[in-house]
Amino acid sequence: MHRSRSIAAAVLAALAALSLSAEAQPEIAYRILSGYVEKKEAAGDAGSKVAGTVLSSIGGLAIGGAAVAWFGSDEIADAMGAPRLDQDTKLGLTIGLGVGGAAFALGGAALIAAKPLDYRAAYAEVFTERDSAVREALSVAVLRDLALRGREARVTGALSSLLVPLVSSAIRVAVNVSEDKVWSDNLFSGVSWSSWSLVGGITGLFSTSEEERLYEKYLAGRDALYGERP
Amino acid sequence: MGKLIFGLGVLLGVLSPAAVPLMSARAFRQGETLYLSVELSGAFDGSAREAAASGSEVAFELEARLLSDDPGARLLAPVARARRSLRRDAATGRWVAAGSPGLEPRAFDDPEGAAILASRVWALELSPLASVGAGAELRVVARPGIVDAAGVWHPAAILWGYAEPLRVLKLRSAAEVPQ
Numbered sequence: 383m384h385r386s387r388s389i390a391a392a393v394l395a396a397l398a399a400l401s402l403s404a405e406a407q408p409e410i411a412y413r414i415l416s417g418y419v420e421k422k423e424a425a426g427d428a429g430s431k432v433a434g435t436v437l438s439s440i441g442g443l444a445i446g447g448a449a450v451a452w453f454g455s456d457e458i459a460d461a462m463g464a465p466r467l468d469q470d471t472k473l474g475l476t477i478g479l480g481v482g483g484a485a486f487a488l489g490g491a492a493l494i495a496a497k498p499l500d501y502r503a504a505y506a507e508v509f510t511e512r513d514s515a516v517r518e519a520l521s522v523a524v525l526r527d528l529a530l531r532g533r534e535a536r537v538t539g540a541l542s543s544l545l546v547p548l549v550s551s552a553i554r555v556a557v558n559v560s561e562d563k564v565w566s567d568n569l570f571s572g573v574s575w576s577s578w579s580l581v582g583g584i585t586g587l588f589s590t591s592e593e594e595r596l597y598e599k600y601l602a603g604r605d606a607l608y609g610e611r612p
Numbered sequence: 613m614g615k616l617i618f619g620l621g622v623l624l625g626v627l628s629p630a631a632v633p634l635m636s637a638r639a640f641r642q643g644e645t646l647y648l649s650v651e652l653s654g655a656f657d658g659s660a661r662e663a664a665a666s667g668s669e670v671a672f673e674l675e676a677r678l679l680s681d682d683p684g685a686r687l688l689a690p691v692a693r694a695r696r697s698l699r700r701d702a703a704t705g706r707w708v709a710a711g712s713p714g715l716e717p718r719a720f721d722d723p724e725g726a727a728i729l730a731s732r733v734w735a736l737e738l739s740p741l742a743s744v745g746a747g748a749e750l751r752v753v754a755r756p757g758i759v760d761a762a763g764v765w766h767p768a769a770i771l772w773g774y775a776e777p778l779r780v781l782k783l784r785s786a787a788e789v790p791q
Contacts, residue, residue, distance in 0.1 A: 407734045507721065516718050519709075519729035523722060608651040608732070609638035612779070 409514055410603035411521035414596055418528075419501040419509075426498060434493030437486050444483025452476040470568040473557060477550050478576045485546055485579070525597045532593030540586030546579035632775035633657075633672075633731075637752045639738070639781050641789045646738045648676050648692065652754055652777065656698045656727040660756060660771045664698045664707070665723070669759040670771065671697035671711070674752065678739055681747045681782070688748055689739030697759055698730040741786045750781040 450458075451472060459466045467475070502509050505524050511517040551569060558567045590598075605611070633654040640647055655672050656664060664670040676692040679685045696711035701719065707726035710717035714734065720726040738750075756771040769776070783789055 407732075513718060515715070515729060516720065516725070519732075520720070520722065520725040522728045523724040526724075604651070605636065607638065607734075608649050609636040609779075609781075611634050611636045611653065 407515060407518060408607065409518045409521070410607070411525050411600050412508070412514075412517050414600050414603075415505075415508065415521045415525055418593075418596055419505075422499075422501055430493050430496060430498065434490045434496075437490030437493060439490070441483045441485070441487025441490055444479045444486060446483075448476045448478075448480035448483060451479060471571060474550075474554060474568055474571050477553050478574075481550050481553070482546050482576050482579055485542065522600065525593075525600050528593040529591075529597035532591035536586055536589070536591045536594075540583045543579045543583030543586060546583075547576040550576050632772055633754070633777050635752065635754060635777040635779050637750075637779040637781060639750055639783060639789060641741050641786075641791055642735075644741045646678075646741050646744065646789060648733070648736045648738050648750070648752065650674060650694075650733045650736070650752060650754075650779075652731045655696075655731045655754070655756070655772075658771075660698075661723065661727065663758065663768075663771065665700050667700060667702050669697050669699040670756070670768075671695055671759050671765070672754050672756045673765070674733055674736070674754050676736065676738055677751045678743055679749045679751060680745075681749045685749070688745070689743045692736055692738045694733045694736050695765075696730045696733060698726055741789065744783050744786040744789060746785055748783045750783060752779045752781070753777070 451467075455472055455475075456466050505520075508517060508520045508524055511520060554569050555565050558565050558569075633652040635650060635652050637648060637650045640649070652672060652674075656670060660670045672695070674694045674696075678688045680688055694711065694713060696709070696715060698707065698709055700707050700723070704719070706719040706721055707723045708717050708719050709715065709726040709730035711730065711733075713736070715729070718726075718729065720729075754777050755767060756769060757765050757767045758771075759765055
């Protein structure tokens with residue numbers, strides 16, 4: 383009797399599961415969002431602090447290099463028995479290293495100073511919602527919002543990196559004009575020192591952030607449920 | 613003529629140039645029943661969102677017809693219908709997504725979440741799977757409208773720029789309908 387009752391309960395549970403699967407909508411967005419938040423919580427702000435420290439260090443080294451180039455390159459050249467850098471090359475090197483270093487140092491300081499975002503508090507309406515349909519709809523909205531913010535941050539960072547050689551060039555041109563030289567004199571030799579920033583900016587423009595990839599992952603899952611968009 | 617009026621409305625700034633909602637549809641089977649899931653992205657954007665924000669209950673009606681794939685195009689099962697709506701409750705300031713079948717009114721603080729929920733029809737029961745037979749065509753169409761306080765439907769094609777999203781799904785046989 384007890385055994386037949388258990389079998390009946392199991393059959394009923396299986397039938398209920400079958401009917402529920404046609405009625406209960408899978409929560410793709412909620413699962414993706416939960417995974418993302420758990421990953422961020424596990425990492426804490428360690429990633430930002432490390433990245434900020436690395437950036438600040440690189441920035442500091444570059445600024446130090448700029449100072450050495452301007453104030454000490456002549457003495458270093460004399461000590462090594464090598465020809466001194468000509469004034470234009472020295473100026474280009476100093477500007478390139480200085481501006482680039484300042485950008486890195488400021489970026490690193492910002493990362494270190496930034497407080498880690500409490501995602502569960504920021505998106506409390508999602509994580510406290512008990513209705514699965516509402517929770518899923520809210521999760522979609524959050525993923526879309528995160529993807530938009532990620533893209534905005536990526537594009538802003540890329541444009542900032544692209545600005546480094548532009549600023550260096552502008553300073554170079556201003557110096558040339560103030561010294562009554564041709565405006566383009568040694569312009570490209572100065573810019574070449576900040577070519578790494580140009581590469582970084584271009585890479586940033588054509589890559590995708592983690593948040594954008596998460597939203598694409600959601601859209602792929604959504605297409606599996608609702609069919610592909612026309 | 614309707615599209616001309618819509619264009620004039622956009623030029624005069626009284627209508628938002630909302631794009632036509634994009635319909636994705638997927639037929640699937642569960643047991644011996646054929647179901648349909650549909651999402652209408654952008655159904656509640658632009659003028660529709662503005663109308664809902666002002667307190668009107670903006671809705672769309674979905675019609676799914678299972679037709680034979682012969683030249684006669686006979687109806688193989690009763691037409692399945694669903695309705696989804698969005699409105700902003702003036703008293704609470706919250707956005708309410710509702711519909712039938714399968715969507716009890718749910719309130720949101722965020723209009724985006726409400727619009728996403730209201731733009732989806734999950735697992736609309738169409739017919740017994742056997743109706744598909746050796747092949748069928750599923751035509752899904754959506755039309756916008758406004759529901760008044762008495763619950764009466766008023767067509768409002770202008771909300772979508774007089775467009776009528778349509779998807780046609782070819783079903784080769786009952787066995788080939790995905791789960």
